[in-house]
Amino acid sequence: MPEETQQRYEDSDLYRIRHSAAHVMAQAVLEFYPEAKYTIGPPVENGFYYDFDLPRPLTAEDLEKIEKRMRQIIAGGHVFTKKVVSAEEAHQIFKDQPYKLDLIDGLEKGGFDEYGQPLAEKPEISIYQHDTFTDLCRGPHVENTRKINPSAIKLMSIAGAYWRGDEKNKMLTRLYGTAWKTAQELEEYLAMLEEAKKRDHRKLGKELEIFIYEDEVGPGLPLWLPHGGVMIEELEKLAKEMEEKAGYVRVRTPHLAKEALFLHSGHLPYYAESMYPPMEIEGVKYYVKPMNCPMHHKIFGSKPRSYRELPIRLAEYGTCYRYEKSGELFGLMRVRSMQMNDAHMYCSEDQFEQEFMGVIDLYHKYFELFGIQKFVMRLSLHGKEGLGKKYVDNERLWLKTEAMVRRAMTNGGVPFVEAYDEAAFYGPKIDVQIWSTIGKEFTLATNQVDFAQPGRFGLVFMNKNGVEETPLCIHRAPLSTHERMIGFLLEHYAGNFPVWLSPEHVRVIPITDNQNEYAEGIVRQLREQGIRASADLSAQRMNAKIREAQLMKVPYMLVVGENEANAGTVSLRVRDGSQQNNIPLAEFVVRAKDRIARRAKELF
RNA sequence: GCCGACGUAGCUCAAUCGGCAGAGCAACCGCCUUGUAAGUGGUAGGUUACGGGUUCAAUUCCCGUCGUCGGCUCCA
Secondary structure (H helix, E strand, O other), rough: OOHHHOHHHHHHHEEEEEEEEHHHHHHHHHHHHOOOOOOOEEEOEEEEEEEEEEOOOOOOOHHHHHHHHEEEEEEEOEEEEEEEOHHHHHHHHHHHHHHHHHHHHHHHOOOOOOOOOOOOOOOOOOEEEEEOOOOOOOOOOOOOHHHHHHHHHHEEEEEEEEEOOOOOOOOOEEEEEEEEOOOOHHHHHHHHHHHHHHOOOOHHHHHOOOOOOOOOOOOOOOOOOOHHHHHHHHHHHHHHHHHOOOEEEEEEOOOOEEEHHHHOOOOOHHHHHHHHOEEEOOEEEEOOOOOOHHHHHHHHHHOOHHHOOEEEEEEEEEEEEEOOHHHHOOOOEEOOOEEEEEEEEEEOHHHHHHHHHHHHHHHHHHHHHHHOOOOOEEEEEEEEEEEEEOOOOOOHHHHHHHHHHHHHHHHHOOHHHOOOOOOEEEEEEEEEEEEEOOOEEEEEEEEEEEOOHHHHHOEEOOOOOEEEOOOOOOOOEEEEEHHHHHHHHHHOOOOOOOOHOOOEEEEEOOOOOOHHHHHHHHHHHHOOOOEEEEEEEOOHHHHHHHHHHOOOOOEEEEEEOHHHHOOOEEEEEEEOOOEEEEEEHHHHHHHHHHHHHHHOOOOO
């Protein structure tokens, strides 16, 4: 990306427009609710928001009223004026605004800006005024309200948000808005949102019969329909091929284990809130596993290990259960039952870099196969304050392993960003960040260093010098979980999967019922060749059958009428709408099998 | 979990002020025998998420529970 040549968002006109629109919105809200307390209102990607502490909840009608009033304020052409003030003056101006006073204290002490973000230096305190509204603000703004295009703004939604983003604090009312330079830009943005909704995996998952949720089963517990089942099989086949080539071995472990195991691993103290509560049998507590690692550690420790057999790579598509808070569930992207593309690699310190980069290499192979281009690799580091709480209390090992990962990534020439205070409790990690079609951020793949658990489990191997040494462990899940991967792929391909991943490869469409028998014969032959095929023998006309197959995004439609039946050929209609008539069936089979076997990007 | 909105047939959606719950598609039974995105007639389909309340009368108003959605927080 040519980031250097791009203007920073903070310096752009749109940023000023949105920031100013947020102030105008706040003015309008305060006019309707003079007793409201206002907090912060920054520009964000595609728009802006403002958080208020309001006497009552807002409704959709309120949004309309506020938006209308905003247009009136804009038309007033009020000038934005900046004034630098002392902390005392600021206290006086905002004496009735407790949240502002809180922010001023942050500015005064230094260390935090007006949005509560950490700052390197103590900033000056400034206010911006326009018309009747005064805000604690460092700007920048447009010169006057007329610079906001009244036909290019729109209030989008009402949401809750905690003060300072902390769930222990009061829940405020957040108003989201969007603002652009022109009405056309606004229209395009809204159209883009509509388009994004069409590829939402929850919608496509239902339409393409991939998965469902059932009230009686439970939230976050998806039921995979036959089409989803096929996709899972294909992903597992892919992973197994790749992992076998890379020297992994497969293991299988149970869904439950005694409390003692998770105490031993250190998960319970850090993770109990995300685990399903224990069940007690014969006086012993059992937990449903939230991850596979403790069991894999037990397998590693099941016999004496020599440096000669390292690295040992234990792989398992293990099903895990995590008690995610109800409001956090989201389609397939955030679930409570998940099957992870999991493996644990045990290696010596001098093998670490090669092993770690071997995983990164695997990522790249998968991303190339799927054509994934928009992602960011994040190196997640520990936070000093969390040592002994969120993180294993051993700063020396944290710094050491973080440096190892940083060096490995740098030596491998893989671009990454660093994220402070986002590590796993047992070590630093590389997460692959992606975005859902409606803009939610997710970790797809993950690759984590574990310097804590092997020691806790007393895992050792005999090194060259005949001395016992503790291995490092790398946790990795390049294909994430079945749930998240399929959710992501649905959106990534908008349901138009490459042939190998398509739940149905071929739909045979007889033109009249005189060709039903011929169609069924074709299906038998295709299945014999490992091609997923079915015939549409319904009483509908050909056009309706084609339409249905198109809507289900079946890559190959084989239309057969009298001519084809007599000649032993098929008329191929590809999902992209192209057509090739009178192909001998054998020829179609050869080409289709080739596309499937190669996991080709092209259809035919 | 928190704030807010929503929940009607398998799916997508109607139902005025509280007054007999409706359509299209799908399903089923026929007719049509069809050449690359919906041929046509009929039949059936509902405890309006669940439980309570107000009322002569509740899809509609009120309370609770469950679930979904938009955010916040948290995460593979």
